[in-house]
Amino acid sequence: xxxxxxxxxxxxxxxxxxxxxxxxxxxxxxxxxxxxxxxxxxxxxxxxxxxxxxxxxxxxxxxxxxxxxxxxxxxxxxxxxxxxxxxxxxxxxxxxxxxxxxxxxxxxxxxxxxxxxxxxxxxxxxxxxxxxxxxxxxxxxxxxxxxxxxxxxxxxxxxxxxxxxxxxxxxxxxxxxxxxxxxxxxxxxxxxxxxxxxx
Ligand SMILES: [Zn+2]
Ligand SMILES: [Zn+2]
Numbered sequence: 001x002x003x004x005x006x007x008x009x010x011x012x013x014x015x016x017x018x019x020x021x022x023x024x025x026x027x028x029x030x031x032x033x034x035x036x037x038x039x040x041x042x043x044x045x046x047x048x049x050x051x052x053x054x055x056x057x058x059x060x061x062x063x064x065x066x067x068x069x070x071x072x073x074x075x076x077x078x079x080x081x082x083x084x085x086x087x088x089x090x091x092x093x094x095x096x097x098x099x100x101x102x103x104x105x106x107x108x109x110x111x112x113x114x115x116x117x118x119x120x121x122x123x124x125x126x127x128x129x130x131x132x133x134x135x136x137x138x139x140x141x142x143x144x145x146x147x148x149x150x151x152x153x154x155x156x157x158x159x160x161x162x163x164x165x166x167x168x169x170x171x172x173x174x175x176x177x178x179x180x181x182x183x184x185x186x187x188x189x190x191x192x193x194x195x196x197x198x199x
Contacts, residue, residue, distance in 0.1 A: 006032040016051050017041045017079065041079035042091035054081035059175040062186070063097050064146040064163040071146055074164070078175060090174065098131055098162050104141070107134040110168070113185035127168040128182055129175075130189065133161035147190050156193030 004011040004024035011024040018040045023029045044051065056079055063074045077093040100106045113126030133141050141161030148155060165186050167178045188194060 004028055005036065015040060017043070018056065018077070038093075038096045039077070040093065041077050042093050042095075044079060044081060044091060045083060045089050047083045047085065048089060049082045049084060051081070054079050056080075059092075059166060060177045061164050061166040061175075062178050062183070064144060064150070064165075065097070066142045066144045066146065066161055068146040069149060071150065073178070076164075076166070080174065092166075092175070094131055094164060098133070098164055100133075104139045104161075105134045106131055109189070111165075111185045111189055113182065116181060124170060126182060126185065127170075128178070128185060129166050129168055130186065131164045131166075132159075136160040151187065151190050154191045156189075156191055159190060 001010040002012065002022035003009065005021045006028035007024060009024040011022040013023050013025075013029075015021045015023065015029065015036065021032075021036060021040075023032065041056065044054070048054075056077070058075045059078050060073050061076055062071050064071045074097055076097075078090055080088065080090040083089055094100075094106070098106060109130050111128045111130060113128065115123045115125050118124040133139060137158060137160065139161075144159045144161065144163065147159045147163065165178060165182065167176045167182050168174075169176045
């Protein structure tokens, strides 16, 4: 018998999103959400098909934390599924590393990198997504020491708050394991502020 994550009572109902935590009642699902949401997945869109058909996975990204000396690899929870109209959707849980609240929202930029040989010798352009605080210059975010060190102070903007980079796959709705070769386009973004046209 599994135990409720909130009160330890014997329980057989799981969190419907991640299906990895048990709860005794809907009340305790709600009561535990403020802490569980850091480890769970983000809510699917309203027209999502049943949650049992979703793919649950972890992707590896790079985190430039504002108070760190070196970037590090992090694991993020991704939930992928279909909508009623047959489109794919995915949600990504960045909350443990890049919380957002009403005052401090998130921005995302898409970076285009150089062409590299992929599977079967086909050359593919590297692509990545970078997430950060939308108003990092004015929301009180701390200057990002990790980026400052990595760029030796040559920053296009006074980058502040956390920055997370994920490698995109060419399937558009998915992420892949980030690799060493993804870093140059990120460093170019940090030093020039340019988002595309890397060659
Ligand atoms: Zn309970
Ligand atoms: Zn959950």
